Amino acid sequence: MPSMDIVSEIDKVELKNAVDNSSRELSSRFDFRGKDASIELNDFVVTVSAEDDFQCQQLIDIFRMQLSKRNVDPAAMDVDDKAIHSGKTFSLKVRFKEGIETDIAKKLVKLIKASKLKVQAAIQGDSLRVTGKKRDDLQAVMRLAKESDLGQPFQFNNFRD
Template sequence: MASTYSFDIVSDFDYQELVNAVDQTNRDIISRYDLKDTKTTVELGKETITINTDSEFTLDAVHTILQTKAAKRQLSLKIFDYGKVDAASGNRVRQEIKLKKGISQEIAKQISKSIRDEFKKVQASIQGDAVRVSAKDKDELQAVIQRLKQEDYPVALQFTNYR
């Protein structure tokens, strides 16, 4: 039996689910009456989504569709980092949405500090863009997970490598 148990706190998303959500968004844009003739495009890159449309009104409609499709596929809306709206050629607008992966150093420090303050028998260490939490008791780790799920961090948190 292992003397210590651990898990990792990461911020990640399923890329294939995002591909499916963007594909469904494009299909909705083609079939919706108010967006049909706007020549709106939603393109997924490796780390960004680019929306090109004819007005800020249709951009808001595309945001709503994209967020709905992502939520239905269990993707957190916290992965989207909306950039500023730029004017494109021909009186069109373009917006780039960055996809957030990994936990920044500031948030990792905040998470590990809150764990150390509340749970005295649990150790939290920052490892790159993840936080490893370890303890001798599995119940302590379960309590940490439940506590972190109650908090509202600006990134989507997942709990992996539970052993």
């Protein structure tokens, strides 16, 4: 009986590459010349700091673009609402959503059941196991999960026949 897991995880290597590329682009940008601005990664929390709030937002946009180039879905980003002002710099923290939270998993199971596909979905920790008799049904669940707007990107592993 075919089965698969629906997960939400970030490729840590690509995240580090996106941070490195963003800081490289930051050093070559004309509008940031002579400004105190940086993008740093510590324990998979990205800290963006600049001299004012507008520049912080620009750095977030640069970082989001680099994530897209590295095939990391920017929808996994959780950016602070307000920049923290300390001294002469503003800083924003960017966290990434890893794992599927219980309430989002329940909404996803509800969507799958409402689609009337002949599959079973079970929550297993921070992932979702979907089993069914046909591969086509599992592929329809993949399409449904990708099109759902639950504020989190999903990946699919352990696709077995």
